[in-house]
Amino acid sequence: MVDFIIPTNFKHVIAAVKVVSGYDEEKNSYRIPSLALKLGHSLNKISSIVESNAMMYGDHERAECARDFRKIHQARWNEYISAGAITTLKEAKWNTPQIIPFTQDVKVLHTHLEKKHNELLSKLRSCPSADSYAALAKVTLSQVILFNRRREGEVSRMLLSAFKSRDSSELHEDIAICLSEFERKLCLHFSRVEIRGKRGRKVPVLLKPSMVSAMELLVETRELCGVPAENPFMFARCGAMSAYRGGECINKAACECGIKNPDALSSTRLRKHIATMSKILNLNENEADQLADFLGHDIRIHRQYYRLPEGTLQLAKMSKVLMAMEKGTLSDYKGKKLDDIEIDPNEQLEAQGDSMSSDEEDSSDLSQTTAPAPVQTDQPVQSEQAVSQEDQGSSNAPKKKWEDSEVKAVERHMMSFIKTCKVPGKQDCERCIHAEPEALKQRTWTGVKNYVRNRITTLKRKGGL
Template identity: 30%
Template sequence: MCKLRTDQSLTAREHHLSSAQMFAMCTGPNCNFYESLRLKNEVFPIMRSDDISKAAMGDVLICSYAESLLRKHRRPQIKNVISNKMRELGRLLLTLREASGCQILLDTLKPEMFDHFVAATKIISGYNEETQSFKASSLALHMGTTLKQICDMATKLLIKKTKLLPYEDSEKCLKEIKRLKNLFENHWSSKISSLALKNLNENKYEKPKLMPLTTDIMKFNNYVSRQAREARDKLMGTTHPKANFRLLSECILALTLLLNRKRIGEVQFLKVENYIDVSMQNVQEEFLQALSESEKILTKSFKRVVTLGKGSKPIPLLFSTTIQELINVLLAKRNVYISQKNPYLFANPNTTDKYLSGYHTIKKLAENSEVSNTTLFTSTRLRKQIATVLQVLNITESEFEQFARFMGHTKKTHATYYRLSQDVYETAKISKMLLTINSGKTQKYQGKTLEDIEISDAIETDSDTETEEKDAGEESSKSSRLPSKEIILEENYTDASDDSAARPSRVHPKALHSNAYKAVCRDPAATAGSRLHGSDCQDRNATLRALFPARPTENPLLR
């Protein structure tokens, strides 16, 4: 399909081509087989008309495999996934035809074809021998699982002895398929999967982890809210009602997605009956008493709706009072513009059973709101943004688990895939931890969290170490210029009864350079030499002993 086309839906001509291709495939000798498939009515009509689709639809094994996938799911949206899976196998089959000459996929399920499967997978996934990288790493990664499932489906058909597959000896075919599957299980990882996984992880690492900024989210929210109010006012009047109805639906869809940070499918597939029929649950009084007054007000202001999410799990959606008022206007005008057969709340006015595309809606509104980077406004990035910002809040383990359940995944998934480490946050927290450990004062902070440790305490060690090294260098240089290793302050020894006065006081050389020592020894007689005499000397010596306690007789510089 042309990349420049803004509307990616099939045109009328393409619908005719798809119908003609489906008719040609389903009117052959296996017409009864195709008539029994759900694929004929659900998947084949949406497949593109080309050689890839023709090869996939014409292979019985591929169609049987796709039919088994389709029957596992109830939601109609799975048909797009099935179509993509069939086209992947169709591309693989066309490549195997060129390499081996086999026309159907069953003929390739032999052990000697293992290397052909490896080469064909590298071709369709865009493998580069020089850089040892894939253009489509995910395709190469899951192709091994798909081929093992194809082997299981072929085994099932051969055991049932179906007449749809051409084979001569079923037992021989079963042994060959079993051996080929063994090769896939034991050697596919060394050939394809390991390299594809490394390539995928490297691409994620090299790709910058960008998220929408909070200022852009606020700007987007204000713009969409303003557009919703204008569309509501115009819808109540007579100015372009249908266009305003669609704009109001798109704005409500965007506001709901922005508030709940859900997956796009969980919002755009919401049905009217699920929104209207809100079952009232029996709430325990203990829970209401545990809430604060503001929290009790919020429970009355927000409407909680449960819908089906990923994996058919119940997913809650919250609707504020403002959004509820907009939806009430939407429902009041719904019968005028939307078919009664359309069950979706955010229905497409131009169709009978379709819904609005949440991806294209968010993209269009983001471009119109003139945010700094429109490519960042996707449901996945919005979910990652709220999961990352949540790290700043000091929430408990139970609150974290409850929030993860509201988002529709487990705590492990939330922490592994959605929470991203911010550079500033990581640098600040981890550097504090490293400084604390390297300071050798871990016992001092025993039982404390990183929030309790002051950053000045952690940096203190480095600054003190530098000061001590600098002082030690100055002391060693000054000690070489001193006339003696100790400075002895002589007192008046005439009074032999005073033992404390009879002992000389030793002052560490570092004290000579302190401001306290210079303040005491301002007398010219004190600065004339290192020995002080007279009655004034006794007063100064007493002051010095109070400022600088006596050191051991051993000089610390000579240890």
């Protein structure tokens, strides 16, 4: 490999990487793009090792060659390899469905594991054997991964010493003051074990009392069941120096309990499930940091990758902006968050007739503000009795004038929207109609909405907004 780390051989290295990664020159794509990227990182490390070894042995010529090779690698690798490999990786993810576990499947798996846990616990207590030990170890390992949403490799490699040395001290009185009564009970209920996580991070694992009792029994019976005394792992295999693999245990349990999509219940997808669904809780920044820390994530990675699926966000959030732009009502939602905007996608079709009357009502209201003041009567002014065409008719359908009783009925429930210049949504309008069934029996929700919108427009014009 040392012979490759020479500047004149850089093109040969490029050719070799393209061959093993399955490069297609016509499409500028790779069959195994991740391999091409990994080889680039490996070559960079190898050149550093070659340089340092050469310097230790006084071979300055070899050290200079390795240094020059690394400079060329840093300058040209992206052009020759990385750009095409990254593009291939990104394009492969386009239009692929994102598999996230069903909440119901997770519940079924929890119930299945709990049932097996109770059976195997009593079985191992009454008659210790290698088979009953292995079965309980696998079920308990699955439960710990599933409950904590930990990486399966982290929990699988939990050390026996880490479990034995877990913190069993009582909650400090000064800290308990900062917690609610419920939170204090939770601190007493769960046990906490700190284990080694990805990149050497310290990550916590929370254990329910049932998990602790099962793990303690596994520790007591491990030597009786054929686990070597030198095996350092908590979930050790019988007759071996290794540990059970958590991913295989979860997959086996998922297939046994007959759920809809067992492949979705991998530890990685379960972790993404909790991080994604946590968006429902509307956590503040500090709470999001705590969740990311518990999952062993960097908060920047947590925010970038563990969120609601991009396709769902675009359908649910961005479509609101596009519909508001299409209807020309975006200015009505000034100062609002996307979550506060409610637009019925069918409103445009239903309110095609209304859009005509809205313009006429606006011009009518404007003329009222500029015309000489009419003789005062007991009736509300015309600006409050805007004419609204019902959404059921065509653009040529007759327009129905708002009666005084209708205006007062709307004002009783919609005045807060008018005063705050906020256009109500479909649900708000329907609630108003249901609250005033007699007065508004001739009106539809789109008619009420357009009336309120016109009142807001008139109010803005009078105020010079």
